[in-house]
Amino acid sequence: MTINRRDFLKFSAGTGLMFSAGAAPARAAKTPELPPEAVGILYDSTLCIGCMSCMVNCKKANSAPGGALFHKNTAGQIPFEYPEGDQIYDAPQSLSAKTLCIIKALYTETAAAQANPAEQSKSFIKMHCLHCIEPACVSVCPVAALQKNPETGIVTYNKNRCFGCRYCQIACPFGIPMYEWEKASPSVVKCQLCNHLYAQGKYSACCEFCPTGASIFGKVRDLQEEAKRRLALKPGDVYAYPVKRVDGDERTEKVVDTYVNHIYGLSEAGGTQYLFLAGVSFDKLGFNPRITDQVYPDFTWDYVSHVPALIGALLVAGTVSRVVTQRLDKGKGDTDKADEAPDAENTP
């Protein structure tokens, strides 16, 4: 877990000015530890048929009280995003304040790809919060509105604490947290793994309604094992894929597709609770290739930890300077008053 020297210096150059003391060296790197009861999702893009059941039911489940999209004043309403002028489809183009989960397509329609269908890479990819084991958003939140549940590892958001700095948006390497720009009193919106359902003994809506088992819910350790098991399968074998839950009874048999030999999320950004398997390279699926195994809080904490102190210091310094200047003004004002009287008489 090393910080690139160049990046470190670049970062220091920008922010180091704020701290006269300068940043202490990054904390000794340690392997992030999975919470004991960590739950997550395994998404296998070779099983995904792009039916968008997950998107639709995510909105439905999260618009209910307790959900991440629930608002008091629009209770029960599902925040659809229609394309311009056409109120037929809910067709969000990216994650947004109204969309926590999105299915994107990799589908090249070039002439070369059409001529040779074998070379055409086609895949769907489902994006939502990855629930990092060491989340950058949590580490930068100055008011602890974003918190990682110590038991389940779900990264939750408390809108009553949030004061709208949007550091989380900048910190998240995956670009997940979204902001309600159009609202007078906005909050940050992100997937909370259907935390409200989990509390009732249920599980994420995206997994519950996935017909093929492309998204399955379960304990992260089980999911990691399941993912490793799948990578060990040979293409052409028949495998009974679990549906909905990794530990459930429901299974569906399918011929195994070719996998890229990589489980995304096993070590990326220090490991995530949302794991991906795919048949095409992850770079093509829109994952930023610059995301390494870097644990982001290691990177940010040394700076962000100073923020409360900085705010406090600014507060104190401001108050002091105000008091001092006021006193000076007062002292000066007394002498000014004495000077002003004759001046006033002189003016015509």
Next chain:
Amino acid sequence: MKSKVVDGSVNLLSSVTRRDFMKFCTAIAASMGLPMTVVPQIAEAVTSPKRPSVIWLSGQQCTGCVESLLRTGHPTLETLILDLISLEYSETLNAGAGHQAEAHMAKAVEENKGKFILVVDGSIPVKDGGVYCMIGGRPVVDIVKEMAPLAAAVIAIGSCAAWGGVPSADPNPTGATPVYEILKPQNIPVVNIPGCPPNPYNFLSTVIHFLTFGKLPALDDKGRPMFAYSRIIHENCERRPHFDAGRFAEEFGDAGHRQGYCLYKLGCKGPETYNNCSTLAYNDTPGCWPVATGAPCFGCSEEKVGFHSPLFSKAKVVFPTPPAQQPAAVPEKGSGAKNFAYGVAGAAVGAAAVALSQRGGKGDGSSQAGG
């Protein structure tokens, strides 16, 4: 007994108005995707006195294929079967019976050797010497093997004849076998018109293509006419927009089902079944095909799907073409460097303009033009 077929010299089309007849020819051309210029050719072919004889053999079948063919809207039964083709033998429609019918078939085969079309519906049992389906005391497998080499073309109509269908479902007690497998050793190509029953127009169009051009329409690698079976039902399904929008009937009779949502989760086999059900109304009756009535497609016309995969199991979806509004995994971006360069250039021009105007305000105003 003289049948209408035998007495073919009279004007058999007298009962059809010219207008209806041309409508029929146009519809046939349209269902095959042929240009309208061939309509007169079709009209000529179907009125020609050289109507080819058709011998219709039945194996293990339910008569559904014949029954649906008899219910075509235009033209009606008698014009269709008796005038467009010369139906020499069909167990369902024979005027005669028993030895009389068999004798007529033998005569028709003799007279039209190499010219008649052999249509087979029903699967062919081969177990125990083929004793499970006997016609005139002989196993149907022998009859098919004997007649196929004499025919101009062999058409297997219905899923039983094409893939084995219902009789071949596990445990297949009679050894029901599709026609193409029976004729494989003899190297005789078979046109498959699968379906349970198939849309009669798929069969009719194939026959009329043969009449008009003297050859069979383009076939795929499974012997199915491309004009009807080249696309998956799912591609053009009327419920496809619901699939693309993630709206599914989760169970029979729920709110989604009542609103006409996609039936995929109820076990619809549309995504793995090649047929034109979604584009060509069954027997001219729109809204009567299973998916339109709210019953999931069960893949009747697809080999190893209908009668072989569980009714409510989810279909294997071939990667579907994503809808146009689906976001791309890697969004298209303008070149960042270029945009930045434009920005810098614009700022430089602006700064120069400001600088010049300020200098111009003090000195000569004409320098503003330079900015």
